[in-house]
Amino acid sequence: MSTKKASLKDKETKNGTSKYVLERCASVCQYFDIAFKVMLLGDSAVGKTCVLVRFKDGAFLGGNFIATVGIDFRNKVVTVDNAKVKLQIWDTAGQERFRSVTHAYYRDAQGNLCSIKTLPGCVCCRMLRTRGCVRLSAFLSSALLLLYDITSKSSFDNIRAWLTEIHEYAQKDVVIMLLGNKTDMAGERVIKREEGEKLAKEYGVPFMETSAKTGVNVELAFLAVAKELKHRAAQQPNEPKFQIHDYIASEKQKSGCCGGYM
Numbered sequence: 001m002s003t004k005k006a007s008l009k010d011k012e013t014k015n016g017t018s019k020y021v022l023e024r025c026a027s028v029c030q031y032f033d034i035a036f037k038v039m040l041l042g043d044s045a046v047g048k049t050c051v052l053v054r055f056k057d058g059a060f061l062g063g064n065f066i067a068t069v070g071i072d073f074r075n076k077v078v079t080v081d082n083a084k085v086k087l088q089i090w091d092t093a094g095q096e097r098f099r100s101v102t103h104a105y106y107r108d109a110q111g112n113l114c115s116i117k118t119l120p121g122c123v124c125c126r127m128l129r130t131r132g133c134v135r136l137s138a139f140l141s142s143a144l145l146l147l148y149d150i151t152s153k154s155s156f157d158n159i160r161a162w163l164t165e166i167h168e169y170a171q172k173d174v175v176i177m178l179l180g181n182k183t184d185m186a187g188e189r190v191i192k193r194e195e196g197e198k199l200a201k202e203y204g205v206p207f208m209e210t211s212a213k214t215g216v217n218v219e220l221a222f223l224a225v226a227k228e229l230k231h232r233a234a235q236q237p238n239e240p241k242f243q244i245h246d247y248i249a250s251e252k253q254k255s256g257c258c259g260g261y262m
């Protein structure tokens, strides 16, 4: 730690809060305007970690499959309508034996006030109250990206069970999107796109097919839920409601990409 930081850290403000911590909190506050949680769910090996890595780093994790143990998260800040939106993306383990861990996080995926968990002794919540800063107002709501693998019938069949579980454990107003991953594996496809579309329509959730390998639709999936969450959080009374289905359709049209029920 630099001498400057060390000396700042040593100094206490009137209310006992270190100036160093306050300054760090303030700088992180400026980094984004609003934060949301996005959870990746679905059977083991459908590609949750790969989708996250594709979105976060623009790379594909090929090679040997290493199953996620427990739960992990990564942050990415995206721009939505000129606002900096921080997505805290939780990668869950698809294996049945970790299911109880995942359940605990469904509920926690909402209303978590202090997002700057990386700072020891973070006083951000106190800062929100004392400085009237509303930009970090909360993880106002959250989204779930539910994945199946288009080459695995069982992962598709299990989507109904996942949705039942989500309705049991998650907050009622959570944004849900269904993703059929691994579209690059056309030769091994066992689930037609229409089947994914039909299931999504039945549950009234947006749907698209993705490939963590080629990157197709991965960014669009995250941006669509970020936009939906941001609009829900900042919607003015006389503003028209954001339509995630229309947004996805128009973005796909722009890119000339594959259709899909939304």
Ligand SMILES: Nc1nc2c(ncn2[C@@H]2O[C@H](COP(=O)(O)OP(=O)(O)OP(=O)(O)O)[C@@H](O)[C@H]2O)c(=O)[nH]1
Pocket: 042, 043, 044, 045, 046, 047, 048, 049, 050, 051, 061, 062, 063, 064, 065, 066, 067, 068, 069, 092, 093, 094, 095, 181, 182, 183, 184, 185, 210, 211, 212, 213, 214
């Ligand atoms: N061809 C292809 N392979 C993929 C794609 N996405 C993931 N994979 C492969 O599928 C395997 C499983 O991917 P993961 O991302 O680790 O799966 P996961 O859903 O996170 O699995 P758990 O951690 O057990 O829940 C790995 O071998 C990946 O390389 C994709 O879009 N295309």
